[in-house]
Amino acid sequence: MKWYEIEAQKIHSNVPSDKEINISAGFGPTGLPHIGTLCEIIRTNFLKKSLEKLGRKVHFHLISDDLDPFRKIPLNLPNQGLLKEFLGKSINQVPDPFQMKNSFSEMVEDKLVEHINRYNIDCNLVQNSISYQSGEYNAEILNFLHNYEVVNNICKESVGPLRNRTYSIFMPISPTSGRVIEHINLIDIDSDTGEITYIIPADEIINKPGSEYGIELKDFYSTEILNEPITTSVLDGNCKLQWKADWAMRLLARDIRFEMHGEDLTSSANIAIKIATSLEREAPRLYKYGLFLDDNYKKISKSKGNGFSLEKSMDLLTDKALINYLEKKPKRNSKFHVNLSPRLNDLALTKNELSVSYTKAQRILSASQPHNLQSAIEFLRRYSFSMSNEAIKYSYNYFLETKSTSKSPKLKLSEKEKKFVGLLSFCLEEISAEKTQDINLYLTVHDCYKNTFDKHSKEHPWEIIYKSLFNNNYGPRLSTWLEISGYNEFIRRLKDSVEMSETTFIKELDLDKASSDEETKIASKLTYTTEYIRPNYLEAISFDLVKEKCLKLALALKNKRDEIIQSVSSYQCRNVTDDEISRSLDLLLNIQENQEYFKLKVQGVTSFLPLNQPIYATVCFGFIPSLMSKDTCIRPPTAMHSHYQKLIKAIDFTYFSNSLSISFEDKESFISKRIQVTDAVIFTGTPENALKVRKHFRKKTLFILNGAGHNPLVISKDANIDQAVESAMRVVLYNQGQDCAGPNSILIHQDSYSIFRQKLVNELEKIKNKVGLYDDPDNIVGPNSDVDHSIKLATIFKQYREYCTYGGEINIINGLIRPTIFEKPLSLGGNYKEFFAPIFFLQEYRCDEELESYFFQPQYSKNAMYISLFGSSDYINNEINENIHLKDSILINTDLHLVERGTTPYGGQGIAASCIYFNGEVIKGNTLPQRDIYNHLVLNT
Structure with a gap:
């Protein structure tokens, strides 16, 4: 059955x-x-x-x-x-x-x-x-109103804390604007009359799907009555139910026994069943079917266009084919995309139709390259292939579809080739216009070729013609194609290919120019904006009090050093904690260097800490901003929670600043509570994760992003090799490579390569006994903070195994990754992958021109942060584009680990490395929270 x-x-x-x-x-x-x-x-x-x-x-x-x-x-x-x-x-x-x-x-x-x-x-x-x-649903809607708490809570459980703030299963339809009001606070229910009373909270912030920022309801519902009670009936179409509740309501109201749904709606189907059960009603049978997948096993999306559209299915699939396909077991995910069309049509053929093969027809048409339906019919007949007109139409539609969606790049013609094709089309057009003689194609081609190329030329005329006609170096037999398609089509294609080549060339130049203009546009946004009119809640800061609080925390860090080290001893090596404390002390004891920024307090700062350096990050992104605001709250990443709770038992940072608090809530709940009180967000992580957070805050919220940088080390031919090796060991092994200052590549001149590599291996051998678990206080390389990351790296190691020349050991159980060397010549392509692990990626280069190729790639510029140059390089010293690297981001004979300080800006020109979002603008460049809060939120107030 x-x-x-x-x-x-x-x-x-x-x-x-x-x-x-x-x-x-x-x-x-x-x-x-x-x-x-x-x-x-x-x-x-x-x-x-x-x-x-x-x-x-x-x-x-x-x-x-x-x-x-x-x-x-x-x-x-x-x-x-x-x-x-x-x-x-x-x-x-x-x-x-x-x-x-x-x-x-x-x-x-x-x-x-x-x-x-x-x-x-x-x-x-x-x-x-x-x-x-019409009131058809009124009885069931009243039932939902009588059981509002039960039904609403079932639905609310599925939407998360951010949506919960303004969620109700009832959505009033505004009598003034006709809008469906999706965000309300319900304040009263009269289940006898079928009325509800609600308000639209003006200052509440929501995120519209696809929006990059949050929006206040007073702007989203600008024409509605705000912050005032409104009473309306839920009957007769005055309210619409939220869709999960709506689905359950209409199933019950119509006594539906069966309805299908996609696998992606399984949780919603469960909610509909749960609602029916809670109301003591018989639940309908909701039948789940699998997703339709494209040829890359991705879900088909009508917005992405990666599968059949309704129109394409009508053009490419016979009715029998679609029916046959859908009759099969629907619960499994199944491929359903355009390239399956011939096979699906063939599978639906009956016994008396088996001589017809859509797959064979597709091969013939693909090889023949017909220019219209009639020529397709003639090609199929030429090869003794009999199909009905309807079947031919499906096959020809598939040929057109695959041709239009082909990913093959347009083959470019050289200037000489364009001249030849242009001359050939002109001559053939002239000859065919006379109609007094047959065209001798081979002679015409020979003459045009001879007039364009010299006798020593290696270009082949027929390859050029095939490239012009079919965007390929081969194709159908030309005599047969000409006989069916005709010279007019032949000439048209020749002329189009020349025009297309020129147009494409010009377009590419325009694109390059547009890209350059965009870089300039972003760079021009480095000036601070004053578009946002700031509220008058700012109050004066006593800098003496700031220094006093910094001094108290500094003394506590010194006095409790051993306790602090012990508290995070299961999270990181002792040397890392020592370094963090020293960096924190440097910032706290030298805060006077930033005195100019401590003028007025803002309302609130919300900070998302990174996965590494919990102490230093807390001081930089939590404690210092708390001295500039009335309410600063920091959230450690989930993987750090248990370790961070041990840390604050050793030293409670909130004790030293009454405006600082720490949250261990899930991210959505945390964001939900911070939206209304936040003027500035400090976020450390990827731009992708930053967007997920940023979209919930107002556009006028200052958003400081500390992302990930490439930070390559460049060892030139006149470098001090000992100094360079020492630096490489320091920046790659620090916190077992879990640091954004770690280099993705170490670029070494061929004259220095062998000695650098040998000395690096020697140094790694010396510290082999200092690699292991955190319970040994002498270890300087321990397990990765995120054990799951080691599983991802195991896959990457497998991909890169041909380049691995030292180490390469990963323990996916405890997350320990031993120091590893990969070696890949720069001539084979640069490495732009951040491993977040103790990996030395050595790349040998031969000259400055080859070095330039590394920095020229687009995947470098977006993450450009710092360069550590050992020795000299004319390209890096004098020629590197300032849109990628300003002079102060090029470190000479030193590295970022030595020069970075909490009182100075940090970051680079790469928009994914560090940038600021404010009032809809993206300002690329380095960041310093105290400076950025002052410049954007305090200055000009």
């Missing part, structure tokens, strides 16, 4: 024979119909037919969620400006961008029904807006 027959038997057995059976499918009409929606409808119809064969009366309801808010404008639609005015309103209130139907939702529904009719599916299209407004 097929899957839908089994399901039909189960439903048939569970529903009394005298009752009619309701089944359903739902979709959101927010964009052009999606192939996934059609597939779900077809599959549900399989079940309907099976139930009908069992003698059951079945109602198939197709639910359009047209009362949902219109949140995003699809990019593939016209009249974008018109649609923008209707964002936030119900989809049935949004106009049709094609101006053919009464509403956006009606346009989508109509297009979907066209496809449904093609498969003769009998279903009842239900518009949710009508069901709400």
Whole structure:
């Protein structure tokens, strides 16, 4: 039995024979119909037919969620400006961008029904807006209102603390603007009258999907009544239920027995079942099906366009092929993409059609390169291949699709080749215009070639022609192709190839210029902005009090050094903790160097600490900012929590600053509580993780990013090798490589390479007995702080094993990674990967030109931080682009570990290495929290 027959038997057995059976499918009409929606409808119809064969009366309801808010404008639609005015309103209130139907939702529904009719599916299209407004759902909505706490809490559990702040299953529809109000605080319920009272909290901050920053509700709902109680009915379409509650409500209201859903909606389906159970109602059968995957096993997305669109499926798949594909077991994830079209069509062929092969037709057309449908028919006939006109059309559509989406780069013609092709097209056009003689192609090609290239030229004329016609060095037999396609098509393609080459060349120059202009644009933003009008809550800072607090903490760090070292002894080596304390003391005892920044206090600073250097990071990113604010809160990363709690037992940083607090909450809860009180965020981590945090804060919040830098060591031919080796050992082994100052590559001139490598190996041999677990206080290289990171590195080591010449040992159980040397000549490409481990990546270079190639790559510039140059290099000293490295980021005969101080700015020109986000601007460059808070939030106040 097929899957839908089994399901039909189960439903048939569970529903009394005298009752009619309701089944359903739902979709959101927010964009052009999606192939996934059609597939779900077809599959549900399989079940309907099976139930009908069992003698059951079945109602198939197709639910359009047209009362949902219109949140995003699809990019593939016209009249974008018109649609923008209707964002936030119900989809049935949004106009049709094609101006053919009464509403956006009606346009989508109509297009979907066209496809449904093609498969003769009998279903009842239900518009949710009508069901709400007619009162059809009123009884069930009242039931939800009577059980509000239960149902709302079930739904709230799934959305997290950030969304919880303004979550209610009831979303009022504004009588003034028509917007669906998704963010409210419910303050009263009258379940007898069916009314709720709510407010829209003006100062609450939410994040819109796709937005880079948080937005206050007073801006998001600028035309609504804010901070005042509003009473409305939840009946007759005055309120819309949040979709998880809505799904459960409509399933119960319609007594639905079966509905399918994608694997990605499993948790939501569980919530719908949980709601039904909590209300002591019979839960419907919600059948999960697997995801459709593209040829890279990624989920198909209509926004990414990485799979079948509804239109493509109609053009490329026969009806039988789609039906045959969907009849198979749906619970597994399965590939469903354009390249499967010929095979899926072949699998659906019946016995009397087996002579027809879409796969063979595809090979013939791919080799023949037809220029239109008629030429495709002629090519197939030429090869004695018989197909119906419909089958040929599917095959030709597939040929066009694969040709248009080919990832093969456009082959460029040299200037000489362009001249030859242009001359050839001109001559053929002249000859064909006379119509008095047959074209002798071979003679014409020979003459044009002779007039373009000298006799010693190695270019082959026919290769150039194939490149022009087919963007390839080979193709179909030209005489056959010409006979079917004709000279007009031949000449057109020749002319297009010359124009395309020139256009492409110009475009590339423009792109380079645009890229350069963008760099200049970013660089120009280094001036401080005063766009944001700051509130008048700032109060004066007593610098004497700042010095006093710094001195007290410094004395405590000195006096409790042994206790502090012991508290983090299971997290890092003793030498690292010693170094952290020394750096912290340097900052605290020299805070007068930053006295100019301590003028006025801001309201709040929120700091996300890095995975390494908990003591120094706390002082730099927590304690010092707390002296400039009324409320500073820091959060260590989750992997550090247990260790950090031991640390604060040894030294409680909050004791020395009454405005400092430490949070061990999960990240979402922490962000949720910090949104309203934060003027500045200090974040250490990747730009990707920074964005996940930044999108919840206001655009006017100062966001300081300390990212990851490349920091290469360059050892030139006149370098002091002993000094260079000492530096390499220091920066690579510090905290077992878990430091952003660690170099991704050590670039060594060929004259210095052998001696540098040998001395480095000698030094590594000396410290072999100092590599191990943290319980030995003499160890200077211990396990990685994140044990899971060692598992990732094991995979990377496998990829790089041909370059590994020393070490290479990883213990994925305890996270210990022994010092390792990789050697890869720079001529084979630079290394831009940050290992966050004790890895020496040695790259030999021969000259400054080769050295330049390392710094010239785009993947370097975005993470550019510092260069440590040992010896001299004309390129680094005089020629390196200042957009990548300013002079003060080039360290001569020293390294970042020796020069970095908490009182001086830190970072580089790479936007992923360090930058500031403020008022929608990105300001690349180094950071220093006390300076940046002063310059952006205090200066000019």
